Structure formats: C-alpha cells, structure tokens
Amino acid sequence: MIFTSELSKVDARELFQRQVDALQVNAAAYVERSGIDLPVQAEEVAERVLAAGTWFEAHLMEVHLERVLPYPIWWNASHGSAEHLPSPGWDASPFTSWQLRLIDELQAWYWLSLETALPHLQRVIRRGARADFRNNQPALLVEPKWFESPLGLIYGLALRLSRGDSSGSASLSEHLRSTTDRSGRNSLGPGVHG
Known part of the structure; x- marks a missing residue:
C-alpha cells in the first residue's frame, strides 16, 4: 500500500480524489x-454486508491464472504482486493483482454501504497525530476524531x-454493527443490534 503519511498535502488530495472518483466503478464491479x-x-x-463478506471469504483465495491486472490506485506499484514475487518480502504483496482488484472492489462496495447505513458520514482525508501512519488516508469521518477506513x-x-x-x-458484520452502535445513529432497523 502507499504510505500515505509520507505524502504531501497535494499528493494526498490527489489520491483522495482519485479513490473517491473510483468508488462507484469499483463497487459496480464487485456487484x-x-x-x-x-x-x-x-x-x-x-x-447485504453479511452476504458480501461471505462471498469475499469464499473467493479471495481462488487461483486466477489470467494476465496481471493494473494495480489499484492505493497500491504502491514498486511492491509488486504475488505473480512477480512468489515469496514476498516484508514490503511486498502477499496478493496477486486479481486479489488486489477484489480487495479494491469490496472496499468501495463497503464504503458506499456504510454511507447508506450512516448518511451523516463525511468523506475526508484523515488527519491525526503527526506520527500516525494513517495520516492522509481517504476515510469516512463518523464523529469528530473518529475515522473509518474501509480500505x-x-x-x-x-x-x-x-x-x-x-x-x-x-468481521464485516461486526464492524458494521459496532460503527452504527458507536455513532449513536442506528438507521439499520430493528433487530440488528440484538
């Protein structure tokens, strides 16, 4: 992944815009x-989150011997993918380009699903403590100082x-449940938090 904390404000803004612009396309690909x-x-x-998590779990580790796919916006291309590095080092991907694409599609699908569940969420560039590695990540602001990163x-x-x-x-269902519970704005309907 790109180390967003090392990005300039301009580069962080560009990454944010490119990732937000790709949400609909990537979510549609997951659908x-x-x-x-x-x-x-x-x-x-x-x-639907339960179904999406179950499908992802069942299909992520499938082997696809197709051509190498373009990397997602948020992936550092210098880290390669498992097609190129059968035994990845600390900074290399354990995933193939197909798996990275699937991760990208589900994170976009989940991002838009969170926005449906909690319409008050704001799309932001995360800002926090100076040494926080998550600085400059595209995120959803749930409440002041509380960010969610679907990616x-x-x-x-x-x-x-x-x-x-x-x-x-x-994991996905529990995350959804805890996010809606903690936000105090449960719009998921009765029986979800029982």
Missing part, C-alpha cells in the same frame, strides 16, 4: 462479480483470510 447489489436503504445494509478494514480482513482465519463475513 457484477459477486451478484450482491449495493444496499439502497439502510434496512438492507446488514444483510484498511478490507485489506486487513484479506490478510487474515490469507493466513487461514475464516471470519470474514462475521
């Missing part, structure tokens, strides 16, 4: 690939799945 539509109403979010969440989930932890759908 086409998985068959799981984006939720239109808040009441649909919890069920960080989905990439972390993919890393866990690549290591054999199969709790993807539960």
Whole structure:
C-alpha cells in the first residue's frame, strides 16, 4: 500500500480524489462479480454486508491464472504482486493483482454501504497525530476524531483470510454493527443490534 503519511498535502488530495472518483466503478464491479447489489436503504445494509463478506471469504483465495491486472490506485506499484514475487518480502504483496482488484472492489462496495447505513458520514482525508501512519488516508469521518477506513478494514480482513482465519463475513458484520452502535445513529432497523 502507499504510505500515505509520507505524502504531501497535494499528493494526498490527489489520491483522495482519485479513490473517491473510483468508488462507484469499483463497487459496480464487485456487484457484477459477486451478484450482491449495493444496499439502497439502510434496512438492507446488514444483510447485504453479511452476504458480501461471505462471498469475499469464499473467493479471495481462488487461483486466477489470467494476465496481471493494473494495480489499484492505493497500491504502491514498486511492491509488486504475488505473480512477480512468489515469496514476498516484508514490503511486498502477499496478493496477486486479481486479489488486489477484489480487495479494491469490496472496499468501495463497503464504503458506499456504510454511507447508506450512516448518511451523516463525511468523506475526508484523515488527519491525526503527526506520527500516525494513517495520516492522509481517504476515510469516512463518523464523529469528530473518529475515522473509518474501509480500505484498511478490507485489506486487513484479506490478510487474515490469507493466513487461514475464516471470519470474514462475521468481521464485516461486526464492524458494521459496532460503527452504527458507536455513532449513536442506528438507521439499520430493528433487530440488528440484538
């Protein structure tokens, strides 16, 4: 991934704009690939997030022997992908370009789903403590000083799945539940927080 904390304000703004501009296209690609539509109403979010996490969990580790795909906007191309580096080093990707594309598609799908669940969210460039590695990341501002990074969440989930932890759908659903609970603006409907 790109180390956003090292970006200038101009570069961070450009990354933010490019990533936000790609949300609809990437989410639509995930819908086409998985068959799981984006939720239109808040009441649909919890069920669809569970389905999206389950599908992602089942398909992330599939082997695809197609050509190398272009890297996502947020990926540092110098880190390569698993097609090029069968035994990745500390800064290389454990994922193929196809897997990186799938991560990108789900993070966009989840970003837009969070916005459906919590319409008060604001798209922002994260700012925090000077040494925070998450500075300059595109994020959603839930409340003052509380940011959500769908990309960080989905990439972390993919890393866990690549290591054999199969709790993807539960992780996404739990994240959604905790975010809506903590925001105090539950719009997901009855029974979601029981």
